[in-house]
Amino acid sequence: MSRTFEYAPAPESRAIVDIKPSYGLFVNGEFVDGTGTSFKTVNPATEEVLAEVAEASEADVDNAVRAARRAYDRVWSRMPGAERAKYLYRIARIIQERGRELAVLESIDNGKPIREARDVDVPTVAAHFFYYAGWADKLKYAGYGTTPLGVAGQVIPWNFPLLMLAWKIAPALACGNTVVLKPAETTPLTALLFAEICQQADLPPGVVNIVTGAGDTGRAIVSHPDVDKVAFTGSTEVGKAIARAVAGSQKRVTLELGGKAANIVFDDAPIDQAVEGIVNGIFFNQGHVCCAGSRLLVQESVADEVMARLKRRMATLRVGDPLDKNTDVGAINSAEQLAKIRELSEVGEAEGAERWSAPCDLPANGYWFAPTVFTGVSQAHRIAREEIFGPVLSVLTFRTPAEAVEKANNTPFGLSAGVWTDKGSRILSMANRLRAGVVWANTFNKFDPTSPFGGYKESGYGREGGRHGLEAYLKGADQ
């Protein structure tokens, strides 16, 4: 089995970012001190403390919601769409101008490879703002009415900090809402840099408010009586808690939650392409992807060949310094997440699945997990049912298309799925029968601002992206 070539390291300079020792909250267009405590954000690749960040208290959240309400009533909801659009276009442009800085900061705070932050996250973020900017003055053509909801409370995860921010803020603002957004506690820095971008764009104060903190801050946003709309991306467990918290209110909710996607490889698939797709499906962003292809369903007749090529390919993945431009797999985002991945992997072994990890040297400091695959997995195994949210693939086999569909749909989740086959009619039939919000056929983990994203069943409700993404922030054509 081949190993990685020796490469000279090609580190991206971190001189481009200026991380302050401490950060306040961004409320009403200004950085203010919080009234609560503070917490540290850590570089997961080195365990170095990057900055102290304010933990927003209930009173801080209340101030942010008031600022958002004022901005909504007095400025943003009254502004013609064409003018809102120009602010969003400005933001998109500044994101492009400061793209490298954002990418490096994202990589440092999150642990993801600079190659991905630079080539996927940041360009998609700019594109998202650019796309929704153009909707702001065209809402009457979209089919959801033109009336915004009011103040949106938005809570986002740590896996794509800036991209999830864009998915939340761009459509909300385009539709005329104002926002209070909480980034994840382990990855607050790019959201705070985004706040600076809002200042550079002269966005009216209070239209965007960023409050940092953990679960308590999130709960304060969700349960605030003057929040009209809650948008959440994160775990299914927290999503359910939010659905309970808003019960009986008039708050509108969209939830983008967990997944356990089946990536289905048929015997007629182009195997090398499929292997690339499998690798991209589960090892992109260290597997910290809600729509990751974490269950490989491979047709029995090609299972041995696929596994052999997959392991050979996995052995070439470069794991290590996220700022090295050669790196394929970066650091696990936090010690807590690493513990979860380790625990579920141990359960996988204990339940009888066979574990294989790519041979790679992991750095001494930081949070790391080697790309890992489990074979001999049954549908009852926890590693086939629960979201691991790490670089761990569970492999199951099937014989017939019907069995593949049955196994793929045998999950409470329904976010995404993959199909690999050369037969067009089979692709379309599989795509029809898979109960998932996104189906990638002969590709995987593709995202675009024009393409709606979101789940069936316990993967949540509502769509982000595309024309459909506007529905979450407008009252509707019938109102």
Next chain:
Amino acid sequence: MSRIDVRKTYKLYIGGQFPRSESGRSYVVNDAKGRLLANAARASRKDARDAVVAARAAFGGWSGRTAYNRAQVVYRVAEVLEGRREQFEAELRAAEGVSSGRARAYVDAAVDRLVWYAGWADKITQVVGNANPVAGPYFNLSTPEPSGVVAVVAPQGPLLGLVSVVAPLVVTGNTVVVIASEQHPLTAITLGEVMATSDLPGGVVNVLTGSQAEIAPWLASHMDVNGIDLTGVADPALAASLEVAAADNLKRVRRPAPDTDWLAEPGLDRMTHFLETKTVWHPIGV
């Protein structure tokens, strides 16, 4: 001596059959003047669960039919309802105490609503679906699909209200377990007879009669139900508790709508609320 008429036994409508409640219970349904109309079946938790099983079993077949076929079946329901209009008018007059003109208006509107929704079956995809121009060499298409099994708490309107909440779900391919108006349940069962003779496969619509407060929580917490429409829940505390229960498997929830004017033309939202959007990507290449 006048003839003794043959009275109808009102039972449940589950899986295309008309069973009694497995609990053996019934409750008294009176007319508008307080006189006995009939004993209606009082559905139990087990009946609700049986209805979900029937709805789930019917889902694959019904959602897999062509849209054109679903349109024709729903149109057929309208045809059969039209043919039995005198019976429904008489039931509405008796149950609600409305004038014959009012009863006729409700039946007219119910038939017309079925025809309106029937026509949507093969158009909703074109109106709410999308081709998406992604920035890369990919074919990308978003289409609506039914959420699955949807539980419905029907509003008080015995016929028009019921048709207005069930038709949009059925025409889009969902299967339904509906709790009929507690006060006026009998027309719902008669409508079941119409559906049973209209080529609507058994299990696509299942009708429960009985106590809303007793049955709805079992449906709200049922892990094989994908959505719940609380339109007919009048008690805000019950509605909130049902929404809490629905969060266990993240059902799509439609909140109560106490002031709906059922005679007004509906929008798309009763269909779109229980539709999912599926987006399929495929590379473009040679």
